[in-house]
Amino acid sequence: GNSVTQMEGPVTLSEEAFLTINCTYxxxxxxxxxxxxxYPGEGLQLLLKATKADDKxxxxxxxxxxxxxxxxxxxxxxxxxxxxxxxYFCALSEDFNKFYFGSGTKLNVKP
Amino acid sequence: DGGITQSPKYLFRKEGQNxxxxxxxxxxxxxxxxxxxxxxQGLRLIYYSQIVNDFQKGDIAEGYSVSREKKESFPLTVTxxxxxxxxxxxxxxxxxxxxxxxxxxxxxxxxx
Numbered sequence: 001g002n003s004v005t006q007m008e009g010p011v012t013l014s015e016e017a018f019l020t021i022n023c024t025y026x027x028x029x030x031x032x033x034x035x036x037x038x039y040p041g042e043g044l045q046l047l048l049k050a051t052k053a054d055d056k057x058x059x060x061x062x063x064x065x066x067x068x069x070x071x072x073x074x075x076x077x078x079x080x081x082x083x084x085x086x087x088y089f090c091a092l093s094e095d096f097n098k099f100y101f102g103s104g105t106k107l108n109v110k111p
Numbered sequence: 112d113g114g115i116t117q118s119p120k121y122l123f124r125k126e127g128q129n130x131x132x133x134x135x136x137x138x139x140x141x142x143x144x145x146x147x148x149x150x151x152q153g154l155r156l157i158y159y160s161q162i163v164n165d166f167q168k169g170d171i172a173e174g175y176s177v178s179r180e181k182k183e184s185f186p187l188t189v190t191x192x193x194x195x196x197x198x199x200x201x202x203x204x205x206x207x208x209x210x211x212x213x214x215x216x217x218x219x220x221x222x223x
Contacts, residue, residue: 004153032210032211034211036214041217041219042216042217043115043117043201043203043214043215043216043217044154044201044203044212044214045214046211046212046213049210049211051210089153089154093210093211093212098156098159098169099144099154099156099210099212101153101154102153103151103152103153104151104152104153
């Protein structure tokens with residue numbers, strides 16, 4: 001079956017530090033992969049996506065590369081800001097019906 | 112502006128009562144979803160609907176019911192049969208032929 005595993009949090013960083021949040025997946029076919037971000041008390045917002053192997057999704061300084069050989073989609077940012085503090089969810093979708101979400105990783109960025 | 116509107120933002124329910132959460136979208140999306148989020152956990156699918164007058168159970172449908180009488184609307188009823196309804200509920204939709212989901216702002220339901 002399909003599943004997503006992401007690193008447990010919280011992750012605490014100082015402003016301008018490098019961020020990596022690991023995400024690996026299990027899928028029976030060729031899924032699309034996503035990172036969503038959730039700010040306190042709000043819904044999820046799409047951060048970036050990749051639809052096939054070796055694609056790189058990017059947005060607002062965040063990047064993730066679809067690695068089929070390692071079944072991974074790690075999220076990275078070169079220099080985090082306090083405003084990046086949120087919960088980040090890795091997700092996959094293999095058809096138009098269902099999404100599979102990881103458990104979320106909370107990021108705290110200190111000034 | 113196009114988007115997904117969930118109401119109310121906060122909802123309190125007494126034990127034994129049914130309660131309905133509203134979800135409306137003006138994005139002209141075909142598919143709509145309801146997810147439940149518990150603290151420190153990911154999202155779990157309750158129900159989804161691909162077209163009007165049709166919907167399917169997700170992974171945790173017991174104690175919930177839905178309807179899809181209009182393309183724009185997908186209300187969720189939390190019935191008294193749901194033993195642990197306190198949670199954050201998220202509605203989402205996807206456009207035809209695309210996989211990324213768009214989410215509403217959520218409804219926090221608390222049983223008192």
